Amino acid sequence: MLELIGYSFSPFVRKVMVTLEYKGLDYKHDPLNPFTEKERLLPLNPKGAVPVLIIDGKPMPESSDICHWLDEQYPLPSIYLSNKDDIQTRVEATEQWADSELASVFGGGMFFQRIIKPLFLNQACDDERVQSCMNEKGPAILEKLESSVPEAGYMYDDFSMADLAVSGWLRLGMLSGCDISTSRYPKLVNYLKQVYALPVYASILLKENQLDLIKQAKNTYATHFEIIE
Numbered sequence: 001m002l003e004l005i006g007y008s009f010s011p012f013v014r015k016v017m018v019t020l021e022y023k024g025l026d027y028k029h030d031p032l033n034p035f036t037e038k039e040r041l042l043p044l045n046p047k048g049a050v051p052v053l054i055i056d057g058k059p060m061p062e063s064s065d066i067c068h069w070l071d072e073q074y075p076l077p078s079i080y081l082s083n084k085d086d087i088q089t090r091v092e093a094t095e096q097w098a099d100s101e102l103a104s105v106f107g108g109g110m111f112f113q114r115i116i117k118p119l120f121l122n123q124a125c126d127d128e129r130v131q132s133c134m135n136e137k138g139p140a141i142l143e144k145l146e147s148s149v150p151e152a153g154y155m156y157d158d159f160s161m162a163d164l165a166v167s168g169w170l171r172l173g174m175l176s177g178c179d180i181s182t183s184r185y186p187k188l189v190n191y192l193k194q195v196y197a198l199p200v201y202a203s204i205l206l207k208e209n210q211l212d213l214i215k216q217a218k219n220t221y222a223t224h225f226e227i228i229e
Helices: 011-022 063-073 085-121 127-148 161-175 186-196 199-208 212-221
Strands: 002-005 028-030 052-055 058-061
Touching: 002 011, 011 063, 011 085, 011 161, 011 199, 052 063, 058 063, 063 085, 085 127, 085 161, 085 212, 127 186, 161 186, 161 199, 161 212, 186 199
Parallel strands: 002 028
Antiparallel strands: 002 052, 052 058
16 A cells, blocks of 8 residues: 655655556555644654655655656556666656756745745745845746757657656746746746646646645735646
């Protein structure tokens, strides 16, 4: 039996959720909030981070480790395109880039500052860091993606972890008010719409959009971004 621990609006947790759904696997979901329910999380992961996948009673942390394990145990369809060795390496490199550089800018520099800190930690937003990410670091990443994403379809032909990782962090950026609009990044917006429209991804986002946290973020910072509906 599989049980996923962690709130769905974390891109790391969402990666695992979409992978489970994409492979058609049955699982339980405990939307534990690591900021408010640390005492429940630490016995499962001493680092205090989500996600954790409980596999027959044993906890496995780290989203990339979990998704690789799922791909090995349930190889079809492969989220890492493991049937194509040359492409798998590129998928994994894109995931690592997204989970470091995009996570730092759109996650830590925007969403964490504007949403998580005031709501869960009772801390003030670091406006200087937010503006640096909004005006300098974020646009540099978005311009790179605008020039590299395909006109149609996914990054590496079939849907993969590369699409899942990149789109997850950009969603947090938009929820924080980052301007990812058709007028500025037409190719990127078209690409993201295709990724978010994948049925298993869309169903998860539909449920996620009902969370009070997401509603507040959308109403405060993202009222003009139709792409995150």
